[in-house]
Every structure is written in structure tokens, then in C-alpha cells.
Amino acid sequence: MSLAPYAEDVTKSLGRLNPQPESPSRTAFARDRDRIIHSTAFRRLKGKTQVFVANEGDYFRTRLTHSLEVAQIARSLAHSMKLNEDLAETIALSHDLGHPPFGHAGEDELHKCMEPWGGFDHNVQTFRVITKLETRYPGFDGLNLTWETLEGIIKHNGPVGHHMAEPSWKAIVDFNEQWDLRPDTFASMEAQVAAISDDIAYNNHDVDDGLRADLFTIADLLEVPLIGPALRSVQKDWPNIDNRMLRLEGVRRMIGTMIEDVEGETARRLAADGIQTAEDARLAKRQMVAFSKGVFDDLTRLRAFLYERMYKHYKLNRTRSHARRTLSEMFFLFMNEPDTLPTEWFQVVCAKDSETARARVICDYIAGMTDAFAIEEHRRLFSFIG
Template identity: 70%
Template sequence: MPVTPSGSTPLTDRRLSPYALDAANTLGRRVPEPASRTRTAFARDRDRIIHSTAFRRLKEKTQVFVAHEGDHYRTRLTHSLEVAQIARSLAHALRLDTDLAEAVALAHDLGHPPFGHAGEDELQACMAPWGGFDHNVQTFRVITRLEERYPDFLGLNLSWETLEAVIKHNGPVDGMLDRPSWKPVAEFSKDWDLRLDSFASLEAQVAAIADDIAYNNHDVDDGVQAGLFTLEDLMEVPLIGPILKGTRDDWPDLDARMIRLEAVRRMIGAMIEDVLAETGRRLKADGIETVEDVRTAKRMLVAFSPDMLADLGALRRFLFTRMYRHYRVNRTRSQARRILSEMFQLFLAEPDILPPEWAERASSGDPARRARAVCDYIAGMTDRYAIEEHRKLFTLDLALDL
């Protein structure tokens, strides 16, 4: 029977670990609300994220490929769903709160602009004189301010533990607070202390490593489908190469598509098992017994083993060379950056051509506030909407196509 890393408790036993967060002991919401009769606080947070406008827009925001390039490539939405599935599996095995792990996984990419990292790089360049841009901070602003769905508050009014997890899932962030782009987080925490100098919960750490597992695997899958490299090219790459060989040995007559899918499935499984084993070792070695022990630990506790990290490093170097910097991807990145740069400069100079609700936000005489409003408008766009908006703005014979 499958066991937790401690080797003692069956997965069917749903008692939480002593170092898991308990929704019954939440520190609450910034704007107090009555508790739900049907959901825990963390399940309610997850549902609010799913129902948010920013979450729906992820369906046409890119990972590596622009969303219109093919129906089978991952988008931010499909990626987030895959991360959530892996996070729930890890949280279940570790006897953590699965709803919180899932909520963080579903929220972690809400602040990404269109066109993936190319879009983030361009908005950072455009916003350099006015406080910069960081997708993690933008995610935080989305859930605390930019979503407007409730009459009593801006944002989603998520529980303290979910907010802490979203902004700190990769570790303490106090070292980033002197960056202009992190000012909104610093100011929020002054009013409602998120303990930015400590580690977040194990549920947050599970979501963070689930992100790594998901994108490494789906980038292999998407890269092969896109023809950027082949299964044969992967045979000499650590981790995926031996798994491909094992899959072919087990299924010598299987076609290439099914070999690819089975190998990716096995690689996800291998990475999950590695995380569970390494996390169990760290929890024991560091004497972790309580939630506070997790927050005051000297290192991330949910982690890959050194051997797995070495293999992943080799895989990422392969993907960087053969996929992320492939000339076809470079062309898309170049186009994406020009689209966002040209729109940003135009909206900054002529805010009256923005949609009315955004034109009002950008009407401030303060250049920084105007730039931030323009940035928020562009960051919320999907790939498809950004391409279409740019076409309307810069193609003369279609200028009246509103």
C-alpha cells in the first residue's frame, strides 16, 4: 500500500500531518466575512480563484507558443490545471491541506501578461521608469486589488494563509522588498503582516515544486509535437533518455506518439516519487513537527534530491538550447515584444483611446499612475486580444473596425 514519506500512515488516512495548515485555524480575511456553510476557508479561496476573470483569461495566454499556434500546446490555463493536479497529489501523500495546495497552484500564474516571458520582459522594460513589472507581484495585485467582483472589497479577499502562500511559494521574499516593483507587496504587508521574511507553508512549497514538475514535462511534450526536436534527440538527455529507453523496451511496437505520452507520464511519476522521498528526509533531518517549524526552517523542505536536480539541470539546458531559443520561438518573442511595446507607448501618449474604464484610470496627471494603469490593461490581455488590439490600433485601413 502507498505510504507517506514517514513510511507509517496509509494514504487513505486523511488526518492532517502536524505540520499541515488547518483551515479551521485560519487567521481569517482582511475584510471579515461569515464562514461558508459548505466549504472550508481554503476551498472557498480555490473557488474564488477559479471564478475570477484573470483565471478565465489564462486559456489564451501562452507558455512557450503563442496561443493561436495550435490547439494542443499548453496555455497558462492548461498548465495551471496540471500544476494543481500534481500539487493535490503531493499534498495528499504528505497529508497536507489539498485545497490550499490546489488554490496556490491555480493562482500562481494569474499575473502573467500575454506572450509568456517575452511579454513580462517587455513590460518590465516599459515600466522601468515607473516602478517596474514582476509577474509574481502582478499576481498578488490581481488577487488583492485588480479583480472587481464583490461589492464589499477589491480583489478576492482570500484568507491570510492563501495570500502568504501565493507571494512566498518560492521562499522568503524580504530580500526583494527594496525593488520598486515589489512596493505593493511591502505596503500590503505593513497593514496585514504576511511574514515575508519566513518560509511559507508546506502547501505553498508543494505548489511551487508542482510548477517545476509540470513545465519540465509539458515542455518536452510540446517541443516534440512542435517539431523542435525529436524523441531520438532526447535519448542522450538525463532523466528523459533512460525513461524513453525503458518505455521502448516495455512497448517495442508502440507508435512514437504513445511512446512520448507514456514517457512523459513516467517522468512525472519519477519526479513526484523523488520529491516525496527527499521531502520525507528533510522533514525528519530538520526535526519538523509544527507549522511554525516549517516557517522558521533554514531551507525549503519540499524539494528534489541532489541527483534529480542534476538531471533536471541537464534537461533544462537541452530545452533552453533546442526550444526556448529556437529561431521559430525567437521570432515569436520578437513579434510579441514589439506588439506590447508599441501599444504601451501609444496608450501612454494617448490614454483617451483606451476603453472608458481604463481611460479613467489612466487620466491621472501622475505619470507613474498613468503608466501603471496602461501596464495593468496590457498585462490582463490574452495573446489573441493583444494581437487583435494591436491590429486595430496600427492598421490604418482597419482603424474603424471597432
């Protein structure tokens, strides 16, 4: 398939920070994808929560299943828009690698713990994972990904220049001094596809998981934008359909509606703004891959429903409360008694010459944990067994 003129051409890639011979069987972006999939951080996503704690049920989504769903949507969108599918998929698979255990509650608590030492941001942690913390190759730390993948991972939600003065973004500032990621521009069209695919996936699948968990009912959703019309259309086509199949088909149709809207709105923006090259997309005054205003407004109302009926539900509040205590208690124990860390992490902490550096190592250890490992590590540390 010939690519659109504004797609990323892998033959014109800016390459890798540490030059390596090209693969004879894969493009550079496909090679990036494979390095992500084989990373330790990617495997750990199977045990990290999306909304529910990962051991609450076999059917609820984890960060791994979410990342795979985002990648599937991103690859489909990239194909329909004649963009580079490998790059879009790679960025989609990478976007959650820096998430700590227990979802956003875990991120919020780690940021609170780390405030005196630079804070915590899961996007920055993702970048640290792929450029520093993954040690799988003898010649360099990190995965040595291409410039286009690195740019897309850190800028998929838009320009990040305004973040560069924030203490939690120091790792990005330091790397940018080595290799300019152009923080004040948009990322590639492929990165923008990955970002909007994340929005499509998590909103649809939070609806699905919320119904599975009985946090709300199909009747509650019938007047909610996007999902309500999808459910009613299914009921019209299949009057005797059972609730399980109604849920599945309704979510499927909502995904289709959102994808079609993105395709249409993106085409309109490309034409209106005269986007002809990948550089045009980076220098544009707005995101090119986007929802129409109507769907964006509907999505805002859907998110408000989910916030009230799902994210604020007492069952999830209890989970978040437990998660915050678990991470906070471990963090400050390790700060005050670093010899309680596993030997390899204790040795790394001892080699650091500042409290800030030691705190960051401890944060890295906790951020890499799965939900189940964090719960068990906390039990070993705080439940005395004679």
C-alpha cells in the first residue's frame, strides 16, 4: 500500500541514538515494536490494573489487554488513513509502559510521595523505561528506539514544551539535550492516531467493564451519548437479544461510530489546513487526528457519567484507598530503611550520592511492580509472620 504524503517514511527515519545495522527482515519501526513486545515492562502490564485491581476478576482489563486493544485500533486507523501502521502500532503498544500498579491511584500516590524529589509522571516514566531502565543489550541502556518512536511516545498527546520546566520532566530535559525531540511541535500523524486510539479504547472498555461489574445497568446507559444510541440501534435490530450480547454489540458499534468520526474529521482538518507532508503535521496549529466537535461533546458527557457512576463508586474508592496506603507505606519504609530492599536494588541505592537519586531508584522499584506483587511485598513487609 502506498502511504499518504504526510505519513512517516521509515526510509527517512532519523535513526537511533546508538547507531546499529539495519535488520534484513524488518523495518526500523517494526523492529521498535518487537523490542517493546519483548521488554520486561511490557510483560508486566498483564498484572497492572486498568481500572479494577488485576486480581479482582479474569474478565476485567489490565494494562496489557488495554494496550493490545489500543494497538489494534491504531493499526486499523493508520491503515485506513494510509499512514505507517508499524509506527502507529509501536507507539500504541508503548504508551502505558510507565504506569505503576493500581492505575491512576498508584500514579497519584507515587507523585505525592516523590514531590520533594521531583514528582512522578507516568509518561516520563514510560520514557525512562525505554531509554534507561530496560537493560537488555550489551552496548547501551534502554531499547535504543528510533527518533520517531521516541518522539511519538512522549508527544502523542501534543506538544510538551510547557512541561519542560516541571521537576518531574527532568529526564526528558536531560535526554533532549542529547537528542532534540522538538518538544514544542506536534508529533507525527501516527502518534496522534495512537493517542486517539487510547481514548476510543478506554472509554468503550470502561463501559464494558462497568457493566460487567454491575456498577450500572444497560437501562442507565440508554440516554447517555454515544453508548445510548448504539444500544438502542442494537435493540431495534435484535428485539429479543440478551443483555450480554446487547452489551458486546453496543460497545462494538460505539467503537465503529468513534472510528468513523475520527476518519471524517481528520480528513476535513487535513484539507482545511493544507497538510501535505509529515513536517506540515508537526508544525500545524492544531492536532490533525481528532474527533468532530459533536462527538467530542458527546464523549465529554459519557466521561462525566463514567466519573459519577464508576470512578467514584465506593467499591473503587476502597480499592484506591488500599492502593494509596500500600504504595506510600512501602515507599517511606524503603526511604528510611533501604536495607529492606531486595539486594540488587539496595546496591543501586547505596551507589547513589544524593537523597533525590535514592528516592528515584525506590520509585522505579515500586513503579515496576504488578498489582499482585505490590500487595504481596506489602504483606511481607508489614505483616509479621512468626
